[in-house]
Amino acid sequence: MEINLNELAARVGARLRGDGDVVVSSVAQLTQAGAGTLSFLGDSKYRSHLAETKASAVILTEADADQCPVPILISGNPYLTFAEAARILHPQPPVVGGVHPSAVVDPSADIDPTAWIGPLTVIEAGVRVGARVFVGPSCILGAGVEIGDDSRLVARVTLCAGTLVGQRAMLQPGSVIGRDGFGFARDGERWVRIPQIGRAVLGDDVEIGANSCVDRGAIADTLVGNGVKLDNHIQIGHNVEIGDNTAMAANTGISGSTRIGRNCTIAGAVGMAGHLEIGDDVHFTGMAMVTRSFTEPGSYSSGIPAMPSGAWRRNVARFRQLDDLARRLKQLEVSLETMKDTQGQEES
Amino acid sequence: MEINLNELAARVGARLRGDGDVVVSSVAQLTQAGAGTLSFLGDSKYRSHLAETKASAVILTEADADQCPVPILISGNPYLTFAEAARILHPQPPVVGGVHPSAVVDPSADIDPTAWIGPLTVIEAGVRVGARVFVGPSCILGAGVEIGDDSRLVARVTLCAGTLVGQRAMLQPGSVIGRDGFGFARDGERWVRIPQIGRAVLGDDVEIGANSCVDRGAIADTLVGNGVKLDNHIQIGHNVEIGDNTAMAANTGISGSTRIGRNCTIAGAVGMAGHLEIGDDVHFTGMAMVTRSFTEPGSYSSGIPAMPSGAWRRNVARFRQLDDLARRLKQLEVSLETMKDTQGQEES
Amino acid sequence: MEINLNELAARVGARLRGDGDVVVSSVAQLTQAGAGTLSFLGDSKYRSHLAETKASAVILTEADADQCPVPILISGNPYLTFAEAARILHPQPPVVGGVHPSAVVDPSADIDPTAWIGPLTVIEAGVRVGARVFVGPSCILGAGVEIGDDSRLVARVTLCAGTLVGQRAMLQPGSVIGRDGFGFARDGERWVRIPQIGRAVLGDDVEIGANSCVDRGAIADTLVGNGVKLDNHIQIGHNVEIGDNTAMAANTGISGSTRIGRNCTIAGAVGMAGHLEIGDDVHFTGMAMVTRSFTEPGSYSSGIPAMPSGAWRRNVARFRQLDDLARRLKQLEVSLETMKDTQGQEES
Incomplete structure (x- = not known):
């Protein structure tokens, strides 16, 4: 323009x-x-x-x-x-309302006439699609899904049954929202699947990257706050809660029931254990391994940056001895202190 | 109910x-x-x-x-x-047999009349689908695929040609089973693709998470045992073998030809090198980097948990010096021993 | 045969x-x-x-x-x-030209008569498909996409608008090429999406694995060189450039604007920060954390290999003290030097 x-x-x-x-x-x-x-x-x-x-x-x-x-x-x-x-x-082209004839739409779905439903998209029973929503080709909207006004499903988005999406969302190809969470109880050696009856609930202005997943909750819902931006290949486990305007870069995974605050930035390939509490304004650098809660604002990091493989091998071998090295260091300090005393006594 | x-x-x-x-x-x-x-x-x-x-x-x-x-x-x-x-x-609703009219089904496919084939699913030549199988919308079943009784392909599952799935499997959206393994021979600078003629073979009661991949074998088959549960975004390389009832959390990757035993639990974002042997009852914690075989039952870990970025930077700088620090420590021990001897001689 | x-x-x-x-x-x-x-x-x-x-x-x-x-x-x-x-x-079966009747093809698309367009594939306006190209089931070729001769889209490949693919490419199921890059400017707490107007451009003989993503560029293009081989679950950020014949194993992620040379091998689950320069013939081992440029040929590594969890916990605790340990070591060296001097003086 x-x-x-x-x-x-x-x-x-x-x-x-x-x-x-x-x-x-x-x-x-x-x-x-x-x-x-x-x-x-x-x-x-x-x-x-x-x-x-x-x-x-x-x-x-x-x-x-x-x-x-x-x-x-x-x-x-x-x-x-x-x-x-x-x-x-470079504006987004305006959405022209209509349903492509190749789409498979359940008659009980409530689709705003200003919304577009693309070719080969499947819309199941009870779905509600708001005004000016763009649903691209080959999407799947499971039973009872609701999508707020002005949202955009670029293409090939899967919204499993019951998923709620707010307004002005942008969902990229291959994303899967509302898959059953990964919940099993052990019965001897056998795993018994626990029905996952919570939903995945996305707020307004959310972006979900290509091939990213947000699992539905086990009993309560998984919650993605307003303005949250997720890059590609991200995994959000069941019952995770993400505060408003938090952003995550690609390949990051958040385990079940972890709660993340507002305005956090989480770099690529970060891994978080489950049931943690992450406060507002917390920042993790790339590949950080998050095994405990961080409630204070600040920047947190982990990992060993790459170095020539030979040096790495030598240092890694020493890492395995690190506790031993620390004990020997302590021992040396004690010995030296003793010797100093001895020397001091001799001198005095 | x-x-x-x-x-x-x-x-x-x-x-x-x-x-x-x-x-x-x-x-x-x-x-x-x-x-x-x-x-x-x-x-x-x-x-x-x-x-x-x-x-x-x-x-x-x-x-x-x-x-x-x-x-x-x-x-x-x-x-x-x-x-x-x-x-x-919260029971799974019973499967109602039938084929949605928008599905594209090769006439040579053998589909049990009690199975459901969802809308916009593609079924190629020679496919066999067992009793009470649920094939959701937009799945692809390549030539010669076989699916055992009571299995459930939630939606958008891709089974490449020749893939075998056992009974009572649960395959989540975006999963890709039986892709050609990543096998190339080098010819100067050029990579020559090696045909991957093995299959991906899944046992009974297997679960494969959303957007997870199990590659077909190079010559022999890739084998996923009975009761194996895989979370989202998991990568199983060609010719991997996974023992019964082993479970893996999201974002984990297993390189080609590694064999994993029974009843293992592998947490999220673990990476395993290829051609390893992992025994029964082995457990890896999150983000573990597995570069050698572990044949003994037990729990294994690696990685550096996140800490404030300033402290991390200082410690990482020291990690690069770790081999040097260890040598200096050894040198100190020797020096101190010598001094003790000297002191001892002086005292005596 | x-x-x-x-x-x-x-x-x-x-x-x-x-x-x-x-x-x-x-x-x-x-x-x-x-x-x-x-x-x-x-x-x-x-x-x-x-x-x-x-x-x-x-x-x-x-x-x-x-x-x-x-x-x-x-x-x-x-x-x-x-x-x-x-x-x-085990030759690839020859491509038989034609368009499956269930495909949805825009009349403005230019499809070579020797190419195959599979069932339930969507082809948008202005697409060009070369000779003997195989487009499998359920692919999406967005507006203006071009695919060179003899390329193969196995199934369920998403090429977003404007993506260019060279000759003899092999694109695996679930791959998403040309998604909008992850670019936002911050406005207070709110993120403002920056239109991504560059393209994703793949050279000849490129392979893209299952569920892998190559994002389109922000302004300039994202470039994947000839003969590049990418395994599954790989993330290539916007404006990345990858030199000819470089190969990457599964789960690796490359952040935006990083440039990688020719003939590199990048093992699985490697993470690279953005805006780096990686030279030709550089090799990274699995799970390497790449936070700076590496312009010299060679092998580079990082990470701590797995060990029994008890030993790991002890060593990790020491890692947190590493800077302190190094200072104490230095202090010991100084003390010992002083004592030696003292001892020396006493002896002299």
């Missing part, structure tokens, strides 16, 4: 310096931008790229404003302003 | 104390239970919740029986008895 | 010793081989199996040739020769 800088600046709340009649129609990286594109400078250390940019306009901070040969939009947070401008330039 | 306590106690083998005519129709947590619900006390430390429960009946041990104001079912293993009662109260 | 040894030897470039009229029709393991099968000896340590083999022919090196009672194909690289022979004996 085309827009001139006067209008764009007004809509994103930025201050324009330069020709407001210049028109932009897409976003681009600073070094690869061409005519008609809008770019941004998020980090002053790339300021030298400004001189050579071919972008028609750049979003940047006041501090970087003098360096730029093209029209600028000044913002206190160029990255956020860029995000908003990109949403204006 | 509604049942009175007399009948329920008889069916789960529990001893009833209280009014046997009381009817229950669903399960609930002790603290959230209402009229008509059955709850349980699995751990005596929550015994205080008994006094306030609104449940119509509670399953508990003899030792906790005196504390409870409502009818009780006494069991040596309340959790198992609860599982069995929950299965009675 | 049946072939005699004269012809097979010629086609794979091996030297035949024995009866060239012997016919083989499948491959088998040395110890389980029967009449009509071809086997191989990849490692001399299994040479003793040769004497008892029931295979009709065996591929092996010159050095192992004398031990074998059946006809042999001599090769400098038996594993590679076996791969090539297996491809001859």
Whole structure:
């Protein structure tokens, strides 16, 4: 979509310096931008790229404003302003209501006429789909599923029976919401499956990445708060609760009944044990192994970063001796103290 | 489903104390239970919740029986008895035989008339589907697949050509069984794919979680034993063998040709190298890194639990020096020994 | 398929010793081989199996040739020769052109008449499918997708709008290519989604495993080089670039904008942070945690291998004290040095 800088600046709340009649129609990286594109400078250390940019306009901070040969939009947070401008330039196409003839829709389903149901999608009994919802190709909406207004199921999303999805959700291909939780009781060597009668309940503005899973609860529900963003390949166990606006990167797994607070950021491939309490504003770095509760805000980490394999093997061998090494160190300290005393006595 | 306590106690083998005519129709947590619900006390430390429960009946041990104001079912293993009662109260709906008209079924397929084939499912040549099997929407059963009686493919399950599934299996959405194993020979810089002609063979009572994969064998078959339970996002490489009743939690990966014994429990996000031998009754804790065989029963662990990021950075820096630290420690011990000798000689 | 040894030897470039009229029709393991099968000896340590083999022919090196009672194909690289022979004996069935009547194909799609479009596959506007491409059941090809000649989408592959796939690709079930990257800007507590307008671009001879994901780029494209092989459950973040012939094992995740060179091998469950540079011929062992760039060829590792849980707990407790232990060690060294000096002075 085309827009001139006067209008764009007004809509994103930025201050324009330069020709407001210049028109932009897409976003681009600073070094690869061409005519008609809008770019941004998020980090002053790339300021030298400004001189050579071919972008028609750049979003940047006041501090970087003098360096730029093209029209600028000044913002206190160029990255956020860029995000908003990109949403204006590259809007989601509007949803056209209707049901593709190849979809298999139970007559008891209540589908808003402004919603789109894509080809080869299955909609079971009692499903409710809100206004302007986009259900892409090959989705499955199990019995009793409800989806709030303006949500988007990109394609091939599986919502198991009873799952609730709020408004403005974005569910990516391969995601599976509301699978039976992994609950078994042991009977001798045999595992007896425990019926999982809770639901998976997603709030508003939730994003679930490709091939991610949110299991339904065992008895009570699994709860994903408003504004939660989950990347790909994420596993959310039964009865987990995730607070508003918490984000998780790919390959992370949260075991059953763990409760995570609001505004947490959880990096990729983190693993959390079950039945933990994680407070608000807690941050875990990549591959962190979370085996206890962390209720205080802060950043937490674990793991051994990669090193040349030879050095790693030697250090790992020592890790196995670590308790022994610590005991020997303690022993040395005692011995030395004794010797010092002895030496001191001799000297005195 | 509604049942009175007399009948329920008889069916789960529990001893009833209280009014046997009381009817229950669903399960609930002790603290959230209402009229008509059955709850349980699995751990005596929550015994205080008994006094306030609104449940119509509670399953508990003899030792906790005196504390409870409502009818009780006494069991040596309340959790198992609860599982069995929950299965009675929340039964799987019976399978109604038939083939949805939107399914695409090869005429050579042999489908038991008591089995259900859901909408938009694809069934290729030579497939055999047993009695009372439930094949949910959008499944794919490749050529020659066989599924034993009473198995359940919840939805969107992919069984690649030749895959065998036993009786009473439960396969969750997004699972992919029998994909070609990851086998390549190197030809200079180029990788040459090796045809994978083995199969994936699942025993009876197997559960495969959402988006989990079991690869077919390279030459021989990949074998998943009876009663094996796999959670979501699990990867089973080609020619892996898993013994009966072994269970794995989400995000775990087993590399090719590793053999795992019976009754093992493997927690979440464990990684196993290939060609290992894991004995019976071996247990790995979460995120364990398994690089060698473990043939003795027992519990094995690895990984560094999360700690505040600052402390982690300091300790990780020391880990890189660990071999050096150990050598310096040894050197100190030698020096001290020498000094002691010297001191001793001086003293003598 | 049946072939005699004269012809097979010629086609794979091996030297035949024995009866060239012997016919083989499948491959088998040395110890389980029967009449009509071809086997191989990849490692001399299994040479003793040769004497008892029931295979009709065996591929092996010159050095192992004398031990074998059946006809042999001599090769400098038996594993590679076996791969090539297996491809001859177990060929992919030829693709028969056509479109299954249950597929939903946009009239603007350009599908080569020699390509196959399987049942219940969805093909959106402007898609281009090359010669002899096999698109299995239940795939989704979003608007503008292009697939090069001789590629194979096994089943249930999702190619999001604009994705490009080269020639001879092999895409396994559940894979999702071109999902929107995970890009958000923070606005107070709220996350604002940044439109992802780059594409996912796969080269020739690429393999993508089951349930693996390659995200589309934010602005520029995500690039997967020629001959790249990805196993199952792999996550490739937006704007990652992977050099030719690099291979990754299952459960590995690469964060956004990381660039990986050619001919790398990345074992299972490796995690890489974003914006890193990994050079050519770099190898990471399983579960490596990659937090910095590695530009030099070589092998790199991290992680603590599993050990008995009791020993692990003791060692982990010491890890938390590691920085302190190192300081105490340094202190001891200083003290000892001082004492030596003192002792030396006393002695002198």
